[in-house]
Amino acid sequence: MNTSDDVPIACSNCFSDRGLRLDAERIGREELSGACPNCGATGFKKLPAPGVGALAHRFFVWGSMQRMRYGAAPLIQFNKHQQTSIDVAPWLAADVKLIERLLGVGFFLYEPRLWMIGEVEPLKDLQRTTKRQAIVDRVLSEYPERMLSPDESFYRVRISPSTPSDPRQYDSPPPASAGRGRLDSVRTPMLYASPDLEVCVHECRVRAEDDVFVATLAATKPLRLLDVSILLKEEGVSEFESLDMAVYMLFLAGKHSYKITRAIAEAARDAGFDGLVYPSYFSLLRIGQMPFQTTYGISHRRIPQYQDYEEAKAIPNLVLFGRPVSSGAVSVSCINRLILSRVGYEFHFGPTGA
Template sequence: MNTPDDLPVVCSNCFSSTGLRLDAERIGRELPGKCPNCHADGYRKLPLAGVGALAHRYFVWGSLWRAKYGAAPLIQFNEHQKTSIDIKPWLEADVRLIERLLSVGFFHYGPSLWMLGEIEPLKALQRSRTRQSIVDRILKEYPSRQLAPTETFYRLRVNPKTPDEPSQYDSPPPELAGKGRLDSKGNPILYGSPDLEVCIHECRVTVEDDVFVATLSATRELALLDLSVLLKESEGITGFESLDLTVHMLFMAGRHSYSLARKIAEAARNAGFDGVVYPSYFSLLRLGRMPLETNYGISHRRVNELQEYEQSKTIPNLALFGRPIESGAVAVRCIDRLVVGRVGYEYHFGPTGA
């Protein structure tokens, strides 16, 4: 039996903006009867909670702005403020409808500055004179884990010269060193992942490519520094002081962050680790999750009840030092051609000029 909270209040036909209408189609449910708002039939319907999810998806997530490190939405809404954003003509009726249904107002969001990289350990990591102290903390505070021979992972190659040759799936040759997130000249790295779709994303595969995948496993236990975990810190640590958020944002960032990540990899190698586990840059895209979610300016990663959910938003990649196939530390179990048969995109919309 439906409760009042389950009862539909609008349908996708109620919205004028194409983006809101299509997002409402994805969020809504097929229910019998006419829409209680526009009285149309045959459209997906949303209860109040669905309208809230639609508003968040379009106006909050849809206005996300990425900084050099971190990200924050430009728009928020709540029941305490009146609408003060510039509303485009094609959104006017939709905003008024959502305002009426949810009793909220939309406003420009002033994020807590930690969301935009104002985190002391992250700033210290970027300064040459203080960098080593943060690298030392990372090696001390992050856990190690063992990669067992029973665990398999994947390594993709695009257009290899001899695809059935196991050595083709080792670390790249010296002339290509220093192009990845963690490798540098003289410090080759074999990159892999237990998630095959992440491998495809990481390799930027196109329809014109011949793609091959090797299934790999360690031949002995390998000791790895695990940077993919959510680091549980004391309650007194704020977002501005968090080492967890520092590492999280470092691996969310683009190529400008590679030199810093390489310093951590070099330190881990010098400390005797066989490699590093790190969060895939494509984790959130692979899972369809919003980055840096907060409540009242507090990161969900800092809330005990939400940490398991936040950890689920990270897909781990492997970076193994040296040439582990050549050295015998990693074995190629099999090699297959990978045929990309279909590509689909999951997307949603947001406002222009936020």
């Protein structure tokens, strides 16, 4: 028996904007019989009310997401309590009116809560050299230790190593290349790796013409790692005071954050850890998720029923201090040439402005 949430109210043919139309094709359902109740067309993907809502969120909210130095926020939101007050391009105007009518909503410029754009006190302190160490000390004391056992395999990708079959080629980079990554420094060489091979390939910026090799690695003894990839469950603090939010934003930020992440790595090494587990910068692209999702302005990382799902969004990378292959802490069990056979892109659309 169909419920109102199952009954189509539109189809992909109803939309004029090419991006909305293509997104409606991806979201909509195949229904071979029956005309669209809105436009009367047949043979197009149908959308019930929840599908139109998902389409509007995907296009206008996620599609207007703007990244800041730390954090991100959408420029547009919609709900049933406001009338439309945004300017839209001529080719989008009819579609906005259609969605307004179908869902009874209005589109408006979103004023994000300031934590979404980096107004997080521990994050602000990390950016101040005089206050950084106190927050780094908190990271070392509040995030858990994780043991990397010898039965866990992980990968290291190299582009055009001079001797591909030599295990030493898959150790930490030579001194001339030190200090370029998110966590390594001239003083501390580090081996970057991941249990997720696709993330390794992406982070190495592999191109079609590259000669690529991958080593399968394993620890030869249990290694102590500081795990900053987890969702830190905090009590009695808001997003503005959250260490979890600060670290999450830090590892989603660009190169301007590297001095801070290197300070965390140096402190972990000085504290006797063998390395770090940290979230890949490409985690959200790997799983196709919107960053910094909220409900009524509250981060999903702060809502208990969403926390396991939020934590699963982080694809873990590993960094091991020193030269663990040369020292014998890590063994190379296998080396293969890696052949790129196919590359695909998944994408969706958004408005050109607000």
